[in-house]
Amino acid sequence: KEQLSSVIRALADDTLFNIVFFESQVTALEEHLLRMNKTNRARALRYVHDQYALGATALYPALKLVFEDPLVDTIYLLTDGAPTVGEITDIAEIRAEVARWNSARHVKIHGVTMGQDSTLLHWLAEDTGGTYKRID
Numbered sequence: 001k002e003q004l005s006s007v008i009r010a011l012a013d014d015t016l017f018n019i020v021f022f023e024s025q026v027t028a029l030e031e032h033l034l035r036m037n038k039t040n041r042a043r044a045l046r047y048v049h050d051q052y053a054l055g056a057t058a059l060y061p062a063l064k065l066v067f068e069d070p071l072v073d074t075i076y077l078l079t080d081g082a083p084t085v086g087e088i089t090d091i092a093e094i095r096a097e098v099a100r101w102n103s104a105r106h107v108k109i110h111g112v113t114m115g116q117d118s119t120l121l122h123w124l125a126e127d128t129g130g131t132y133k134r135i136d
Helices: 001-008 039-047 058-068 093-103 117-126
Strands: 021-024 025-026 074-080 110-116 134-136
Touching: 021 093, 025 058, 039 134, 058 074, 058 093, 074 117, 074 134, 093 117, 110 117, 117 134
Parallel strands: 074 110, 110 134
Antiparallel strands: 021 025
């Protein structure tokens, strides 16, 4: 929450953004991208503050939801675990689906893992020209 909140505070006004949490279920701040301004920054910070992780990791459904928004061009994907729930949990299958979705979109994915390495996030960053970082 601290890392994400600091990113939200640093985003420039007029930046398009959304926040999607994925544990057992996927929840988004909004259905589509929002324009960063004082009001939306405060909303986003409250939204992050009110979230609690319950253990599951619905990574595939979260990515699927994000790719449904045609304006998305960059994803910052933060997780502390491997995919455990959703239609697909196999990391090779998720990688293949993202590659299929991204073949015409060219969405850049930056992956950040907390406390452990993630082969999937490393692959997604590598495949899309993004970066991968592990935070301990």
